[in-house]
Amino acid sequence: MEKYRxxxxxxxxxxxxxxxxxxxxxxxxxxxxxxVQSQSYGPEARGGATRSDVIISDSEILFPxxxxxxxxxxxxxxxxxxxxxxxxxxxxxxxxxxxxQPSRRIDAMLMGxxxxxxxxxxxxxxxxxxxxxLGALVTLxxxxxxxSVEQVLKARFKPAFHEAxxxxxxxxxxxxxxxxxxx
Amino acid sequence: MEKYRxxxxxxxxxxxxxxxxxxxxxxxxxxxxxxVQSQSYGPEARGGATRSDVIISDSEILFPxxxxxxxxxxxxxxxxxxxxxxxxxxxxxxxxxxxxQPSRRIDAMLMGxxxxxxxxxxxxxxxxxxxxxLGALVTLxxxxxxxSVEQVLKARFKPAFHEAxxxxxxxxxxxxxxxxxxx
Numbered sequence: 369m370e371k372y373r374x375x376x377x378x379x380x381x382x383x384x385x386x387x388x389x390x391x392x393x394x395x396x397x398x399x400x401x402x403x404v405q406s407q408s409y410g411p412e413a414r415g416g417a418t419r420s421d422v423i424i425s426d427s428e429i430l431f432p433x434x435x436x437x438x439x440x441x442x443x444x445x446x447x448x449x450x451x452x453x454x455x456x457x458x459x460x461x462x463x464x465x466x467x468x469q470p471s472r473r474i475d476a477m478l479m480g481x482x483x484x485x486x487x488x489x490x491x492x493x494x495x496x497x498x499x500x501x502l503g504a505l506v507t508l509x510x511x512x513x514x515x516s517v518e519q520v521l522k523a524r525f526k527p528a529f530h531e532a533x534x535x536x537x538x539x540x541x542x543x544x545x546x547x548x549x550x551x
Numbered sequence: 552m553e554k555y556r557x558x559x560x561x562x563x564x565x566x567x568x569x570x571x572x573x574x575x576x577x578x579x580x581x582x583x584x585x586x587v588q589s590q591s592y593g594p595e596a597r598g599g600a601t602r603s604d605v606i607i608s609d610s611e612i613l614f615p616x617x618x619x620x621x622x623x624x625x626x627x628x629x630x631x632x633x634x635x636x637x638x639x640x641x642x643x644x645x646x647x648x649x650x651x652q653p654s655r656r657i658d659a660m661l662m663g664x665x666x667x668x669x670x671x672x673x674x675x676x677x678x679x680x681x682x683x684x685l686g687a688l689v690t691l692x693x694x695x696x697x698x699s700v701e702q703v704l705k706a707r708f709k710p711a712f713h714e715a716x717x718x719x720x721x722x723x724x725x726x727x728x729x730x731x732x733x734x
Contacts, residue, residue: 385572389590396592406589406615407572409579432589432616 372511373434374422377451378443378508382531383498386419387418387441390520391512395424397523398516404432417446426512439509440476441501452476462505479508481543487536503540508547555607555694556617560634561626563599566681570624571603573685573703574695578607580706581699587615600629607694622692623659625651635659646687664692664726670719677723679719686723691730 374391378384392403404423419432437457442448442463448470452461459477465480481504487497500520501540506514514537530532557574563569568590575586587606604617619639622656625631625646631653635644640658648663670680682704689697697720704716 389568392590392592403592404589404616405592406587407575407584408615409575409588410565417666431614432591433587 369426371429372424372437372439372509373437374424374441374455374505374511375434375437375451375454376420376441377447378418378441379447380416380418382418382443383495384418384441384443385420387498387502388422388500389504390517390524391505392424392448393520393524394424394512394516395482398519399512400430400501401426403438404429406432408433408551410527417444417450419447419451439505439511441505443497444472445469445502460508462501462508464501479504479544479547481540483540483543486539486543490535490539491532491540499533499536500543502538503537503542505540507541507544514541552609554612555605555622555692556616556620556639557605557607557622557694558620558634558637559605559624560600560602560630561624562630564602565626566678567601567624567626568603570681570685570688571605572706573682573700574688575605575607576703576707577689577695577699581702582695584609584676584695587612589615592615600633601625602630602634616647620667622688622694624688625627625653626680626684628652638707643691645684645691647684662687662727662728662730664723666723666726669722669726673718673722679715682716683721683723683726686720686725688723688728689720690724690727697724 376384388405392405395401395403402425406421423429424475438456438457438459438532440451440461445468448468455476460477462479464484465482466485487494487500489549554626559567559571571588575588577615578584578586585608589604605613621639621642623634623638623644628651635657638659643660645662647667650669664684668676670683
């Protein structure tokens with residue numbers, strides 16, 4: 369299996385780290401894979417930017433940091449500007465069309481979706497945005513099965529959140545569907 | 552500055568990953584340091600074991616994984632058995648005296664405290680155990696200032712939790728004090 373190298377980026381309140389942990393746990397706990405998940409905090413963290421890396425593989429992962437992601441998630445313009453140039457040629461960039469205006473020409477599949485807007489419409493708050501992004505990410509990459517993510521969400525969060533989490537995950541999958549049929 | 556290499560370990564529900572993220576954020580957001588925080592999940596994660604690494608430094612961190620920790624936190628016997636042999640000679644092992652019986656002879660300072668018991672007595676639940684451990688860890692290592700941790704706790708958690716978090720942090724510091732005066 370080819371290694372999946374994710375770089376998930378956004379701003380502090382968007383739940384990027386939680387998204388990364390959920391993705392790694394789904395791969396490890398329910399699919400028998402190996403995963404490494406890390407945060408590198410530099411001076412830029414003080415600006416409110418968050419970056420979280422996840423590598424998923426079926427064999428040992430020697431270097432846990434993502435230098436060139438196959439899959440970038442960018443949830444702010446700042447994050448997109450900074451990390452899009454790192455994408456491996458032919459990789460994928462998942463971003464929010466209302467939060468990010470991708471300006472660089474890069475050799476990557478650009479998959480923009482109005483995720484924040486859809487989450488706001490459905491839940492009247494953005495708390496579940498990261499779960500929605502995870503739904504889109506899993507749908508577009510096939511890195512793990514959707515039901516593995518469902519199981520992790522059920523184990524990690526209180527029952528009161530299960531329904532909203534499932535709905536947010538499904539919303540992300542729904543937003544991602546048009547890209548699948550286009551391929 | 553010498554690099555601080557932490558390996559924090561325990562079981563799934565003990566909040567080990569949150570403790571690691573709080574420690575890294577305190578260093579970066581409030582002390583101008585650089586930190587890397589990572590989880591490596593292997594097949595052992597399916598047994599419920601959790602391991603989270605944090606490196607704190609004032610200069611760039613090239614390899615983000617902790618191979619030999621200076622500071623080990625072990626919150627289960629399984630974790631202690633597995634990770635105590637990795638401690639750098641002269642390093643420190645912080646563990647819960649009711650949860651862990653350290654059996655190996657190692658060249659490390661053993662700092663056992665009844666943290667879970669103290670948290671249970673004070674809060675009648677173990678939810679804040681990881682914050683208590685963090686209080687002990689920060690007191691014993693001096694890696695970051697206690698007020699930096701306080702600030703991160705205030706930024707990350709809802710106001711309803713602030714008082715309990717501060718109390719749990721202070722409890723850990725209190726439990727750690729006897730070791731300080733002994734040196």
